[in-house]
Amino acid sequence: MPGVGDAAWWLLVAGALLALAVVGWDGLAHTWSGWRREEYSHGYLIPIVTALMIWSSGKLQASTESRALPAVLLAASAIAALMGELGTIYAVIQYAVYGMLVALFWAVFGWQPFRRSWPAWCFLVFAIPLPSFVYFNLSQDLQLLSSSLGVAFIRLLGISVFLEGNVIDLGAYQLQVVEACSGLRYLFPLMSFGFLVAWLYRGPAWQKVVIFLSAMPIAILMNSIRIGVVGVLVEHQGLEAADGFMHYFEGWVIFVACLLLLWVVMWMLARLSGHRGALIAIPELPPFNLHFSGSGRHFAQVAVGVAIVACCAGVALFVGEREETRPQRVTLNAFPLFHEGWVGRERSFDVRVIDALALTDYVTADYTNQKYGLPVNLYVAYYGSQRKGASVHSPRACIPGGGWVIEQIAPTEVDLYPTASNEPLQVQRVLISKGNVRQLVYYWFEQRGRRLSNQYAVKWYLFWDSLTRNRSDGALVRLVIPLPADASLSEADEQMVHFMRDFEPLWPRYLPK
Numbered sequence: 001m002p003g004v005g006d007a008a009w010w011l012l013v014a015g016a017l018l019a020l021a022v023v024g025w026d027g028l029a030h031t032w033s034g035w036r037r038e039e040y041s042h043g044y045l046i047p048i049v050t051a052l053m054i055w056s057s058g059k060l061q062a063s064t065e066s067r068a069l070p071a072v073l074l075a076a077s078a079i080a081a082l083m084g085e086l087g088t089i090y091a092v093i094q095y096a097v098y099g100m101l102v103a104l105f106w107a108v109f110g111w112q113p114f115r116r117s118w119p120a121w122c123f124l125v126f127a128i129p130l131p132s133f134v135y136f137n138l139s140q141d142l143q144l145l146s147s148s149l150g151v152a153f154i155r156l157l158g159i160s161v162f163l164e165g166n167v168i169d170l171g172a173y174q175l176q177v178v179e180a181c182s183g184l185r186y187l188f189p190l191m192s193f194g195f196l197v198a199w200l201y202r203g204p205a206w207q208k209v210v211i212f213l214s215a216m217p218i219a220i221l222m223n224s225i226r227i228g229v230v231g232v233l234v235e236h237q238g239l240e241a242a243d244g245f246m247h248y249f250e251g252w253v254i255f256v257a258c259l260l261l262l263w264v265v266m267w268m269l270a271r272l273s274g275h276r277g278a279l280i281a282i283p284e285l286p287p288f289n290l291h292f293s294g295s296g297r298h299f300a301q302v303a304v305g306v307a308i309v310a311c312c313a314g315v316a317l318f319v320g321e322r323e324e325t326r327p328q329r330v331t332l333n334a335f336p337l338f339h340e341g342w343v344g345r346e347r348s349f350d351v352r353v354i355d356a357l358a359l360t361d362y363v364t365a366d367y368t369n370q371k372y373g374l375p376v377n378l379y380v381a382y383y384g385s386q387r388k389g390a391s392v393h394s395p396r397a398c399i400p401g402g403g404w405v406i407e408q409i410a411p412t413e414v415d416l417y418p419t420a421s422n423e424p425l426q427v428q429r430v431l432i433s434k435g436n437v438r439q440l441v442y443y444w445f446e447q448r449g450r451r452l453s454n455q456y457a458v459k460w461y462l463f464w465d466s467l468t469r470n471r472s473d474g475a476l477v478r479l480v481i482p483l484p485a486d487a488s489l490s491e492a493d494e495q496m497v498h499f500m501r502d503f504e505p506l507w508p509r510y511l512p513k
Contacts, residue, residue, distance in 0.1 A: 027093025153228030
């Protein structure tokens with residue numbers, strides 16, 4: 001088939017980018033808003049640096065090879081973006097937009113330019129904020145790790161300190177390592193910078209990998225040292241000195257120290273390999289010479305993929321932003337404290353805890369019953385919408401933050417209606433301890449008529465129900481029974497089942513199906 005000139009290719013690419021922006025608009029806007037957070041404040045620079053990396057990779061000119069595979073990937077990514085748009089699941093849209101950009105570049109310019117520029121496309125991934133549940137779990141883990149290392153640093157200086165979860169107890173003062181102290185504000189920018197300098201580093205591939213991977217322990221180490229120094233200041237000068245120090249020290253000073261350590265790693269690796277010259281090589285930017293050339297067959301293959309993107313964009317415009325269905329229900333502040341012989345005493349959370357959980361409605365209460373010897377703590381967190389990042393938090397991630405050790409965790413089936421044909425309810429059964437104190441925990445997720453014990457299944461059905469039912473409401477139900485030294489674990493399990501059976505008829509009023 002005859003070749004196709006630059007003008008036609010320019011029009012095709014421009015149309016593809018316009019359609020891509022339409023179908024992925026919400027995801028792009030959510031990415032932009034995510035860059036306003038300290039953890040991702042470097043995100044504004046990543047697309048610019050990515051473009052420069054692609055430019056430096058060599059001449060961009062369409063080749064004569066087949067573009068069927070990238071055209072298929074382009075169409076598949078567009079369909080995924082449309083599904084994410086209809087379900088308003090931003091993470092799906094964001095990664096689908098990334099897939100469309102990669103596939104479009106590959107489809108237009110061919111395999112060789114794509115192969116030369118693959119580091120740039122890998123670098124672009126750092127511009128996408130992590131999905132909320134991944135971010136939350138990672139933050140929880142880093143809070144615990146940073147707390148442990150920070151306490152180790154304090155003890156090295158001869159200061160007596162006790163650690164309980166992410167709370168550092170210095171006797172007269174207590175410091176809580178909250179989300180802002182997890183180290184993510186250093187980890188994310190340092191890892192993206194580590195990838196960039198590894199790409200520029202003059203050395204073998206294995207050393208580049210070491211440089212990139214070293215960014216994570218460096219960020220965690222420096223954040224832990226910061227926490228340790230704060231603990232030392234609190235011990236000697238009180239909380240006021242720590243507040244002033246933290247505001248000054250937690251920002252650019254720590255990050256500069258991280259960069260210096262990263263440079264030390266590069267210098268040591270260069271010395272190890274006998275290299276004595278410059279550590280990095282700044283690539284030259286060739287003259288900008290962009291040509292779209294190729295056969296009519298290849299143009300048609302790319303055009304088919306772009307046409308599917310345009311169709312998805314048209315559907316997204318036609319449907320518009322759907323107003324989410326909010327089912328009628330009774331609020332949890334009306335949840336009964338007297339029921340089937342159970343007598344409850346309601347509790348409440350601090351405003352900061354409620355803001356961190358970002359929940360819509362909740363109830364927590366301690367119930368006792370004369371028939372049973374142990375109290376049961378009930379906690380229900382309801383979310384009217386989980387589309388924009390606010391979602392149920394798995395107790396499996398939160399329990400260690402309170403200093404509890406998970407001794408056992410496994411899915412367990414609870415037969416709520418032994419004489420009926422109903423399927424048993426599967427819950428997560430967790431045995432936890434803190435020193436000599438032990439507790440038995442049951443929890444499950446009430447998700448629009450589904451009862452789930454797996455947090456990843458929760459995420460899948462959240463996407464599916466947002467797409468097919470226009471709903472994303474859901475809840476977490478957690479039950480806790482304390483276990484005194486003389487308490488029988490089997491009796492605690494039996495009491496838990498009785499509590500669940502007694503309260504089972506109430507859930508549909510407060511947690512709609």
